[in-house]
Amino acid sequence: MEIDDELEYQLGEMTRKTHEMDIPVMIIIEGPPASGKSRLSNALYMALDSKYTDFVATRPAREIDLRYPFMQRFWNHLPKEGDINIHFRSWYAQYIEYKEAGITENIAVDYKDICNDMENFEKMLHNNGYEILKFYVNTSEEVRQRHLEKLKENPILKWKAEEFEENLELYNYEEEMQDFIGKDQLIPWTEIDFEHKNDAINTLFSTIIEKLEKRIEKEDTTPVQRIVSDFTRYFETELFTFDFEEESLKKPEYKEMLPDLQLRMREIQFQLYRHKIPLVLVYEGMDAAGKGGNIKRTRERLDPTGYTVNAVSAPTDMELAHHYLWRFATSIPRSGHIGFFDRSWYGRVLVERVEGFASQKEWSQAYEEINDFERSLYNSGAIILKFFLSLDKDEQLKRFEKREENIEKQWKITSEDWRNREKWEQYLEASEDMIKKTDTDYAPWHIIPGNDKRYARIEVLKRIISTYEKVLNNE
């Protein structure tokens, strides 16, 4: 059978539409060596508009890949709205390779947990409008042998055939893939037989056309309702109430304690480095609660080549065109490094909820997505601590006023801060919901009384140190 030009045209039409409609598309092509998946993928790559198509080949892992969470490479290559990725080999091939090679550098758990990470990743993307299409290319042993023989005839290409044969021996790829394909997955596989190249291409193209057509038809083009709702009328919480008198530290006491804790923190940085453990530190809290100054005391004696501070500002166009976790997932510290997050992915369920930037559906599903995301960091060996710096409303007012009076601090206060303050109760309710729904064993929240800055700084340092020591002693 000939390649059908009409199909190529339709595929072009359909993908121009998904591009215009800002639908991100991920086409996954798996298949054993010499199955024909290269030729198939090349035909697909050529048929799509290079302006918004990326060909992402998953190669055997390099040392640097093993220093990040398992899904990191795919986070890094996530298509933005309207773009198309062809994933030539995907997290499935990577999973099989890691598992069979017994890789444990960035796997702190059972491989089953990694399967969960993969499923959660697909579910999360699916629930956020990503269109994922999964293809498994295979052919008979006979046809594959024919491909290999043909390669071997050409002295320049012969080594490629040998590489194929080596890989065939190395991994139980086909068996493992059949397991995945047999499972009841949220996004099912389409199997393609490569006996005849043109038939295979036609099947691939027509399947993509059909699936994208369905997606486009059911695409809800009514603008998302971004109505701020779901807040209690008179919200009260005990969660952030402290006896602030008690939770305080005198200056001399503070000055005495700080240097030792900072030195210990410095030692921990080097120990993390040697043990190749990533440390993720998340800071949330009310405006003027002292997050920046708190982080500053923790980083004061650290080696700057081993940590990064990610301070969140309004997202760029590029970030808005991706899944909301993308900009954070791509900033996760590599093994042995420390990543500070001065505000974080929790913006989705705080400011985005309170201001109505995210729809109710979006922020409601975010709790689970965030738990899954942090779980995937934990699965890669990360230690995660989340701090909520809490101060009371009067103390905030005092600090706001002090900032306005002090010429050196005026830049720190804007009208936005005052506007946020008016929504104090709503932020409180969103914060309580957040803490209740995302406080997990592997990524616990620490609510820190923040009326006394010195107390809060010492407390945070102590928590990091004791958490680290607990992890180290259990190992």
Place this chain on the structure above:
Amino acid sequence: MEIDDELEYQLGEMTRKTHEMDIPVMIIIEGPPASGKSRLSNALYMALDSKYTDFVATRPAREIDLRYPFMQRFWNHLPKEGDINIHFRSWYAQYIEYKEAGITENIAVDYKDICNDMENFEKMLHNNGYEILKFYVNTSEEVRQRHLEKLKENPILKWKAEEFEENLELYNYEEEMQDFIGKDQLIPWTEIDFEHKNDAINTLFSTIIEKLEKRIEKEDTTPVQRIVSDFTRYFETELFTFDFEEESLKKPEYKEMLPDLQLRMREIQFQLYRHKIPLVLVYEGMDAAGKGGNIKRTRERLDPTGYTVNAVSAPTDMELAHHYLWRFATSIPRSGHIGFFDRSWYGRVLVERVEGFASQKEWSQAYEEINDFERSLYNSGAIILKFFLSLDKDEQLKRFEKREENIEKQWKITSEDWRNREKWEQYLEASEDMIKKTDTDYAPWHIIPGNDKRYARIEVLKRIISTYEKVLNNE
């Protein structure tokens, strides 16, 4: 001496200003091991706003780094407008390390040429509004020994001292750096003595304040004049005139030649891969000259895991906030891979010149910048071919009309194409200027008659093949 709080506040003020004025700032900190540059850099990192400050540590090269041009890591980390980079060790440290370790993977030339690449890089950034500040931190042998002894006292930090000592022995870092500092460079070095930490910090901060203040004062805030000028009234050129009758191919002839050339192209892809040579293919030409179809015939039998097609569309906000070469420099194929560029960095001197998107100063200096950039690719071992597909004005009209008539091709033609056509002579003049000014030994232009698509496709394939074979035989 104490750290001066007033200085820290001024530094904050000054960098808030450069941020608001969209000035990108690169602060380079070099210095031998145990000189105190970590502590100095950390103080600086802490004093700047994390929202727009990046700490970029240049680590010993990994295998993947050696598969890209020497400057690639710095292209990848180029700050965008208004952002600040602290480069902890920079291209200088990398240069010394590569040279002393005898690294040749991505160095196809004498190391002197790499020095030129470094100088050109700085000059290019400087001429495009980047503020580069270079610091060399050092201290007496005695103080350094004291640092090392102190580290060694702590069992947890001891290995760091040993690493320092090892590095001190490994490279002639100080001597090489003194050579650079003694040279008459466009951007001079500021030396900082680290005998006393706080003095050193105060010197660093006050130097940065002073230099940024000067820069802000002289910053020209009048909007750049983007007047389209500098075109000949009645431009005529012989460059793109061919006997199109002669430069044509009958279909049977074409059908016979194509498969062999495509197979040879496939072999070459594998040979490039084995020899780890990157191949850069640039396609420019009039609208409807057949670039996409031409590229398609060249890639038809290639392995899609070894090439990428970069089709240029309007720059994103993120791209506009960087140097114009940034989006291309970060898409250069790694060694052994092929990068197709369907339109390219030459947009700066073509569409940006003709449409007035770049000022006369900007596009005028771009020829040299582009030559330097291509030279740096060549220096890393790349083979570069640039094709200009030329068709005459009548043939373009025919193709435009055909596209409008054919429902399957209508998407290819927009009102913009018709508008561009009205500026035919200006594009021709800009193209001739471009070719005359950027036709180099290491990255030559190939003007390909494009009225006959078949002829053009065969011709491009032949040129790639013969260039490759020439390179291979000279080695």
